[in-house]
Structures are given as structure tokens and as C-alpha cells.
Amino acid sequence: xxxxxxxxxxxxxxxxxxxxxxxxxxxxxxxxxxxxxxxxxxxxxxxxxxxxxxxxxxxxxxxxxxxxxxxxxxxxxxxxxxxxxxxxxxxxxxxxxxxxxxxxxxxxxxxxxxxxxxxxxxxxxxxxxxxxxxxxxxxxxxxxxxxxxxxxxxxxxxxxxxxxxxxxxxxxxxxxxxxxxxxxxxxxxxxxxxxxxxxxxxxxxxxxxxxxxxxxxxxxxxxxxxxxxxxxxxxxxxxxxxxxxxxxxxxxxxxxxxxxxxxxxxxxxxxxxxxxxxxxxxxxxxxxxxxxxxxxxxxxxxxxxxx
Amino acid sequence: xxxxxxxxxxxxxxxxxxxxxxxxxxxxxxxxxxxxxxxxxxxxxxxxxxxxxxxxxxxxxxxxxxxxxxxxxxxxxxxxxxxxxxxxxxxxxxxxxxxxxxxxxxxxxxxxxxxxxxxxxxxxxxxxxxxxxxxxxxxxxxxxxxxxxxxxxxxxxxxxxxxxxxxxxxxxxxxxxxxxxxxxxxxxxxxxxxxxxxxxxxxxxxxxxxxxxxxxxxxxxxxxxxxxxxxxxxxxxxxxxxxxxxxxxxxxxxxxxxxxxxxxxxxxxxxxxxxxxxxxxxxxxxxxxxxxxxxxxxx
Numbered sequence: 293x294x295x296x297x298x299x300x301x302x303x304x305x306x307x308x309x310x311x312x313x314x315x316x317x318x319x320x321x322x323x324x325x326x327x328x329x330x331x332x333x334x335x336x337x338x339x340x341x342x343x344x345x346x347x348x349x350x351x352x353x354x355x356x357x358x359x360x361x362x363x364x365x366x367x368x369x370x371x372x373x374x375x376x377x378x379x380x381x382x383x384x385x386x387x388x389x390x391x392x393x394x395x396x397x398x399x400x401x402x403x404x405x406x407x408x409x410x411x412x413x414x415x416x417x418x419x420x421x422x423x424x425x426x427x428x429x430x431x432x433x434x435x436x437x438x439x440x441x442x443x444x445x446x447x448x449x450x451x452x453x454x455x456x457x458x459x460x461x462x463x464x465x466x467x468x469x470x471x472x473x474x475x476x477x478x479x480x481x482x483x484x485x486x487x488x489x490x491x492x493x494x495x496x497x498x499x500x501x502x503x504x505x506x507x508x509x510x511x512x513x514x515x516x517x518x519x520x521x522x523x524x525x526x527x528x529x530x531x532x533x534x535x536x537x538x539x540x541x542x543x544x545x546x547x548x549x550x551x552x553x554x555x556x557x558x559x560x561x562x563x564x565x566x567x568x569x570x571x572x573x574x575x576x577x578x579x580x581x582x583x584x585x586x587x588x589x590x591x592x593x594x595x596x597x598x599x
Numbered sequence: 600x601x602x603x604x605x606x607x608x609x610x611x612x613x614x615x616x617x618x619x620x621x622x623x624x625x626x627x628x629x630x631x632x633x634x635x636x637x638x639x640x641x642x643x644x645x646x647x648x649x650x651x652x653x654x655x656x657x658x659x660x661x662x663x664x665x666x667x668x669x670x671x672x673x674x675x676x677x678x679x680x681x682x683x684x685x686x687x688x689x690x691x692x693x694x695x696x697x698x699x700x701x702x703x704x705x706x707x708x709x710x711x712x713x714x715x716x717x718x719x720x721x722x723x724x725x726x727x728x729x730x731x732x733x734x735x736x737x738x739x740x741x742x743x744x745x746x747x748x749x750x751x752x753x754x755x756x757x758x759x760x761x762x763x764x765x766x767x768x769x770x771x772x773x774x775x776x777x778x779x780x781x782x783x784x785x786x787x788x789x790x791x792x793x794x795x796x797x798x799x800x801x802x803x804x805x806x807x808x809x810x811x812x813x814x815x816x817x818x819x820x821x822x823x824x825x826x827x828x829x830x831x832x833x834x835x836x837x838x839x840x841x842x843x844x845x846x847x848x849x850x851x852x853x854x855x856x857x858x859x860x861x862x863x864x865x866x867x868x869x870x871x872x873x874x875x876x877x878x879x880x881x882x883x884x885x886x887x888x889x890x891x892x893x894x895x896x897x898x
């Protein structure tokens with residue numbers, strides 16, 4: 293229990309640091325925010341001054357920083373320069389599309405990664421191992437925007453098996469594969485080394501001495517223990533998923549947070565960029581926390597070891 | 600090559616082996632893995648092609664030719680032509696100069712900054728190190744694409760800024776690994792000895808700690824090079840990096856996406872070049888980490 297409380301309290305300085313960096317970086321962006329907001333529309337000095345006051349830009353930087361932290365905590369980070377809508381509303385509208393893609397990508401990635409990793413780990417240093425690891429390495433080496441386009445060309449255009457645009461399940465298949473291949477590559481390597489480690493343990497020798505079948509040893513004894521370490525690294529995969537979503541949404545012209553981020557950057561829509569980064573990092577930190585706590589529940593040694 | 604082997608495993612009796620044999624032995628062990636050899640071969644072909652671009656590219660990479668618009672691969676345009684009739688083969692060969700150089704520059708920048716920070720934190724220790732490593736942990740928490748995009752917002756769109764952006768996103772990785780390597784190394788007797796004869800902190804860091812983390816840096820640098828090539832190309836693909844008519848591979852893929860149905864070669868070949876470059880770097884990095892990283896070697 294102490295472990296959980298300490299871990300939960302531990303994310304406060306992390307979020308504080310992260311948001312401070314985001315705030316600082318946004319301040320570094322050249323150009324007057326009022327100009328960006330007015331987007332080239334001519335305006336009198338008075339209008340500009342009002343706008344400046346309304347955005348709180350006339351306040352000292354320390355005050356703006358404190359206000360920013362408070363508003364970030366409350367989930368209210370102002371309105372978009374472009375659409376004049378509250379950014380939190382815009383983000384929550386697009387979030388589900390990105391979450392679907394992330395879930396699809398994770399599902400494909402874990403399935404393929406587990407399969408490759410298990411095959412390789414149970415038959416180390418054979419041609420099967422070499423082949424599986426080559427495929428895994430190709431997975432992390434493939435530019436996702438390229439493989440996305442190839443999938444569109446082959447399965448969407450030439451064979452016309454799946455729709456290229458749309459929002460249903462079938463439109464999610466190719467984007468999920470695109471994101472998933474990258475996740476699979478890294479995951480397969482983790483699973484492989486974890487299985488090889490587990491197969492060298494004493495309890496496996498015991499199981500073998502008892503005369504159990506290879507199948508039973510591999511699946512009932514080795515795998516169960518071997519899967520814990522890779523699962524804890526799932527939190528790290530979230531960063532991969534976020535990066536994958538930015539590119540994949542762009543290639544498939546899917547709406548979502550990734551598309552929104554790239555557009556916001558190109559339009560210099562600072563409140564939107566700021567909010568997207570603040571919430572992505574918060575999500576990343578919190579998901580990692582949850583994974584860590586779950587790990588503690590699965591494996592009591594973790595709690596003992598860390599506290 | 601010699602320093603690499605001796606530095607990874609100072610305890611081994613390699614001092615007895617002649618230096619030339621050690622380097623040769625390392626090459627032979629490296630070459631024992633067919634994948635790594637293929638990686639070296641493919642990467643060499645790509646690099647040599649990029650260097651010899653003016654001699655082996657049949658066309659000027661930015662020269663337009665209305666008559667050849669979107670023409671399929673044939674005897675004249677081996678890999679086809681793009682929307683403006685520019686020869687894709689020539690653009691890919693020239694593009695290697697951008698894509699590969701940008702990737703290498705990115706890693707070198709991240710490596711120099713990151714390892715300086717890592718050596719400094721590891722050697723100084725104490726409160727500075729505690730705060731510094733905490734900050735590194737936080738920075739590692741940023742998804743690197745998001746971090747790079749954020750830097751591009753500040754610096755503006757362009758290839759040089761993309762190099763800086765991706766390098767900044769990679770700095771914490773180098774800093775963290777080098778810091779922990781230095782923590783171990785600085786307890787060695789010869790560091791005490793150097794201090795005893797009055798060597799300054801800077802001298803110890805530069806002459807005694809740095810050479811010992813070189814193997815780690817080589818492995819880490821190679822492993823990050825693939826990602827650097829990929830990330831910089833990704834940013835160019837998103838329109839944040841190389842701008843037209845620069846024949847950068849990511850930007851070429853961006854050009855090709857709208858003509859996928861009519862001219863799939865516009866996106867196929869630049870992507871293939873990018874994939875081959877990243878895959879070969881990763882094959883080499885994998886083999887190097889097997890040979891140089893003691894933990895991986897035990898597996």
C-alpha cells in the first residue's frame with residue numbers, strides 16, 4: 293500500500309516538471325500571439341490591446357505560469373486561435389478516434405509480437421529464431437508512412453478488400469496494422485529474451501526432470517513467468533503508439549489527435565499545441581503509473597524490492 | 600577498433616594479444632553474422648551512391664521535364680518520373696545525401712551533448728546529479744515525436760531545425776546511459792590514481808572516463824541512427840522538414856502520396872531506399888551490441 297501511495301505522489305513532480313518545460317517552450321516561440329490570433333486581419337491598437345488583456349498576455353510571466361498550471365490541472369487550457377473553440381472540447385471530440393487506433397495498433401502489435409517472440413524464444417539459435425528476429429527488426433525499420441501507403445495501395449486500391457476512408461471497423465484495419473507492426477518489432481525482442489531467461493531457471497530443470505512434455509514446460513511453466521517483464525514495458529509502448537498515431541492518422545487522413553497536432557503546428561495554433569502536449573504527457577505518465585501498480589499486484593517481489 | 604575491445608572488458612587479458620590481431624579478430628567476429636554483413640554492404644552501397652551522385656545520377660534531381668510527367672519506369676527513367684517529370688532514380692541517389700547525412704548529423708549532435716551531460720552528472724554526483732537525472736527521466740517521458748514536433752514549433756520548419764529537434768529528443772537517452780556507465784567507471788583504481796597525481800576534474804572526465812564509455816557510445820549511436828534517419832524523414836514527410844524541391848526521401852514520399860493510384864513508383868522507391876538504410880543500420884547496431892555490450896553477450 294505504501295508503495296502505491298509513494299508511486300502516486302511521485303507523478304506530481306514529474307507532471308510539474310513536464311508542464312513547466314511545455315510552458316517554457318511555448319514562451320520561446322517567436323512572434324506575437326496576438327498577431328497569430330488575429331491571423332493577419334488588420335486591427336487597431338485598441339483592439340489589439342483588448343485582445344492582449346483578454347488572453348492575459350499583459351500579466352507578468354510568473355503570474356501567467358501559475359495561471360497556466362492551475363488551468364492545466366482543471367483541464368481548461370483556453371481556446372484555439374483558429375476555431376475559437378475551447379481546446380479541451382476539441383481534444384475530447386477527437387480523442388476517441390485516436391484511442392481506437394491506439395487500441396487496434398496495440399492489439400495487432402501484441403499478437404504479432406508475442407507470436408514472433410515465442411517462436412524465437414522457444415527455439416533460440418535456430419533458423420526459426422533468425423527469421424523471426426529479422427521480421428521483428430524489419431518491423432522497427434519500416435517507415436510507418438511508407439508501409440501505410442503500401443497497404444492502402446495493395447489492399448485498398450488494387451485488391452479493394454477494405455475501404456480506405458470511413459470510420460467503421462473495416463476502415464480501422466489497415467491503420468492498426470501500420471501502427472501495430474512497429475509495436476510488434478520491439479515487443480517480439482522483449483518476449484524472446486524474457487523466454488530465454490525463463491527457460492534457464494531452476495524450476496524449468498525441475499519440470500524437465502519430472503519428465504513433463506516440452507509443450508507443457510513451455511506453455512505452463514516458462515511462458516507464464518516470461519510474460520511478466522514484457523507486459524510491464526507496455527507503458528513505454530504508449531510513446532510508440534502516440535508517435536505512430538501522429539504519422540498513421542496523417543497517411544490515412546483519419547481525424548484524431550495526431551492530425552490535430554500536425555495541423556496546429558503548421559497553423560501556429562499555440563493554445564492547441566500546448567494543450568495537446570500537456571494532455572499527451574499526462575496520459576503517458578498516468579498510464580505508466582497504472583502499469584507499474586498492476587505489476588506490483590501481479591508480482592509481490594516488486595513491492596518488496598522497491599519500498 | 601582496438602580500443603573498443605579493450606575498453607569493454609578491461610579485465611580480459613587482451614593486452615597479450617597483438618593490437619592488430621585484436622582489431623582483426625573483432626572484424627572477424629562481427630562478420631560471423633551474415634545479417635550484419637548484408638547490413639554493412641547495403642549501407643555502403645547507399646553511402647557510395649550518395650557520394651558519387653553527380654557521376655551516377657543520369658539526370659539533375661530538380662530538373663523538370665513536362666514530357667516525362669508521371670511516366671512509369673522504363674529505359675530512360677529507370678524508377679519512373681514524378682509529377683514534374685523529375686527522374687526518381689536520380690532523386691533517390693541525391694536524396695541519400697540529405698537523408699543519410701541528416702540522420703548521422705542528428706545522432707552526432709545528440710551523442711556529443713548527451714554524453715557531455717552524462718559524464719558531467721556522473722562525475723560530479725551529489726545534488727547536481729540528483730536534480731539532473733530527475734530532469735532526464737522527465738524528458739525521457741516525452742514521446743520523442745511529440746518532443747521533436749514541439750522543438751520544430753519553436754525553431755520553425757526546415758531540415759536543419761529537424762536535425763536539432765530530433766537530436767534534442769535523443770539527448771536524454773545518451774545522457775542517461777553515459778551517466779550510469781561513468782558511475783561505475785569512476786570507482787576504478789586508475790581514476791583514484793589519476794586524482795592522486797593531481798589530474799583536474801576536466802582531465803579525468805576527458806582522458807579517463809570518456810574513453811571508457813566509447814564502446815557504449817558506439818552501440819548506442821548505431822542503435823539510435825536508424826531511428827534518427829526514420830524520425831527526420833518522418834518530419835519531412837509531415838511537411839515540417841525538407842521543403843520542395845529538395846530530393847529528401849521523406850519529402851519525396853509526401854510528394855508521392857497524392858499520386859499513389861496513378862504513379863505508385865513515386866512512393867514505392869523512396870520508401871524502399873529509406874527502409875533499406877534503416878534496416879541495414881539496425882542490423883549493424885544489433886551485431887555491435889551483441890559484441891560490445893557485455894550484458895547482451897551473455898545471452
